[in-house]
Amino acid sequence: MGAGECAVSRFDSVKALVFDVFGTVVDWREGIARDAAPVLAQLGRQDIDPRAFADAWRRRYQPAMEECRSGRRPWTRLDVLHRENLDGVLQDHGIDPAQLGEAALDDLNRAWHRLDPWPEAVAGLTRLKRRFIIAPLSNGNIALMTNMAKRAGIPWDAVLGAEVVQAYKPQPEAYTRTAEVLGIRRDELCLVAAHNGDLKAARAAGLATAFVPRPTEHGPGQATDVAPSEAWDAVGRDFQDLAAKLGC
Template identity: 50%
Template sequence: MERDFSEVKLLGFDVFGTVVDWRSGVARAVAPFLEARDIAIPPAEFADRWRALYEPAMESVRSGKRPWVPLNELNLENLVAALAEVGLDVAAIPMEELEEINKAWERLDPWTDSIEGLTRLKSKYKLAPISNGDIGGMTNLARFAGLPWDMILGAEVTRTYKPQLATYIGSARKAGLEPGQVAMVAAHNYDLAAARRAGLKTVFITRTTEHGPGQKTDLQADSDWHVVGNDLVAVAQALGC
C-alpha cells in the first residue's frame, strides 16, 4: 500500500495494550487486595478475567441495549462481576476500596519504547488517544505514565465505542480534521480495519506479550497497513521523526 503521510496532521493512538502495558499494571494493583483475602488466583489471571468483561460491556452500549456509559463506570461494574466470579462477597467490600482498585487503569506503565517513540512523533505530528477510555481516565493515565498528548479524543468525545466508525470519524472532526488527515496507531488489527473503513491512515505495531506469554492474537499485521513496526521507535523512524 502506498505510504503517503503528507496530509496527515494527527496520530491517534489506541492506548491499552498499544502504548501502555495494562496486564502487568492491573495485576500489580490487585495483588495486595487478593492476597489480603486469601484469594489464590494469580493476579495476572485475575487481570485477564477482568479484561475479558471489557468487550461485552462495551457491546451492550454499542448495540443500544443501554445508554452511553463511560469506560470508568463499565470497568467498575466489571470489577464487581470478576470479584464475584472468584467467590468474594462483593457487598461486604466498601465502595471506596473498589473505586481505588478501579484506578488501576489510570496507573499503567508505558511500554519501554513508548515515551521515546511518542516524543519523536510529536516533533512532526499532533498526538491524541483515540481510545475507548473516558476523558478523566485518559488524562490521569497520561499524567501517571508521562504520555505527551496534545488533546484527548476517542470514545467519550464521540459517545461511541470502537470499532464503531463514528469513534474515528468523530475524533477527527473534533480535532478540526478530515479522516484522511489522521492516522490510527494500534497493536490490534481489528482496530485498524475499522479505522481504515472510516478513512484514516493505519499504523500497526506488534505487542506480542500484551496478553501474557501465551498470546495468540495480533502477533503480526494481517493486512497491508500503511506502516508496520515492531514498536513506536520503529514507527517514528519510518515516518522520518
C-alpha cells in the same frame, strides 16, 4: 520505490496520529495484576493468579461496551463499566465485593488510570509529536486518559476520550468524529494500534493506519495480533521504529 518510501509518502498528508491506548501504549495486564495482587492477598486469596484476574476483568470489557454499541444501554463511561465488571469478576471468584468496601473497590478500579507505558512508548511518542499532532483514540474516558498520561508522562497534544465521540470502537463514529473534533479530514488522520481489528475499522472509516505489535499484551502465550493481518499504511516494531519510518 520501497515499502518504507511508500509509507512515508502516504503520510505526507497525515496531520495527526491517534493511538489505541490499552495494549498499544500501555501494558494493562501487568498494571492490573500489580494493583490486584495486594488486594487478593488481603482477602486471603493467594490462590488467584493476579494476571489471570486481570485477564478475567479484561474479558468483560467488550461485552460491557457491546451493550452500549447495540443500543440496549445508553452510552456509559468506561470507568462505570469497569467498576461494574470488577464486581462481576470478584463474584466469579467467589468474593463478595462488599468484603472490600466502596473505597477499596473504587481504588482498585482506578488501577486502569495507573497503567505503565511499554518501555519505549513515551520516547517514541515524543519523537512522533515533532511531526504530528498526537492524541489518544481510546474507549477510555477523559479522566482515565488524563490521569494515566499525567502519571506516566505521556506527551499527548490533546486528551480525547470516548465522551467526545459518544461511541465505542469499532463503531465508525469513534473514528470519524475524532477527525471532526481535530478539525481535519479523515484521510489526514492515522490510527496507530496493536490490534488488526481496530485498524480494519479505522480503514473502513477512511483513516490511515499504522500497526505496532505488542506480542506480550496478553501474556507470553499470545496468539493474536502478533503480526499485521493486512497491508497497513505503516508497520513498526515499536513506536521508536515507527517514528524512524515516518521521518521523525
